Amino acid sequence: MSVTSWNQRPSLFNGSLVPNPKNNRSAADALTYDAVGATHPASEQWSAEITALRPYSRTIVIGYGDRDWRSAADAVLRWGVKRHSGFTVTPCDSAGEQVVPGAEYQITAGFGPFKVREPVRVVAVVDTPDRCGFAYGTLPGHPVCGEEAFIVHRSPDGTVTLTIRSLTRAAPHHPWRLLFPVLLLAQQVFRHRYTRALTGQQATTP
DSSP states (O other), rough: OOEEEOOSSSOSSSSEEEEOSSTOOGGSOOOOOOTTTTTOOTTTSSTTTTTSSSEEEEEEEEHHHHHHHHHHHHTTTTTHHHHTTTEEEEOOOOOOOOTTTTTTTEEEETTTTEEEEEEEEEEEEEEEETTTEEEEEEOTTTSEEEEEEEEEEOOSSSEEEEEEEEEEEEEEEEETTHHHHHHHHHHHHHHHHHHTTTTTOOOOOO
16 A cells, blocks of 8 residues: 655645655745645545635546556556646656656646646655545646645446545736636636546547
8 A cells, every 4th residue: 555745834644754855945846835635635535624725526437347447547647637638747857757746747738829837746646456646736836726636446346436626725926816716717627627537538628
């Protein structure tokens, strides 16, 4: 069983601490929210009442049996949900294609000729025989503040599910703070794409 987490602030995630190789980050590189690990990807039950962030959670069936499980487990740990929903995910520095705690990535969403770049850091990873996934948090420059998690789970009867969890609030800086209502609408569109990302229906960039 492997459950790991990393953060620069007190964590709400009960996992083993894995140091980030970048030990000398400045304060400007800190995550932009306090409830680090609060999406609890390792836990089947989840409550976001302890945070002041806007919570979201949805679980859907995406397959059955070992083949679907193996495919989904591999994809989710390689940013498959984001990439199959129209995002580009670029590893930063020494980060690899498969997530590990502390790794940083640049997520890019395209809207016609416009691109929105979202710097993020992986804050928790779960990788067990029946549950795989991770959570990532926002870094300075991200259009919103908060955390998002993608988790796939295999039930005893072979049912494979995808769970999406997020905690969101407006970014403190302009212009993103003023655009927060628009960003919430865009978030709804992409969440719909997430539900189809690991079922063989790949979305295209808007």
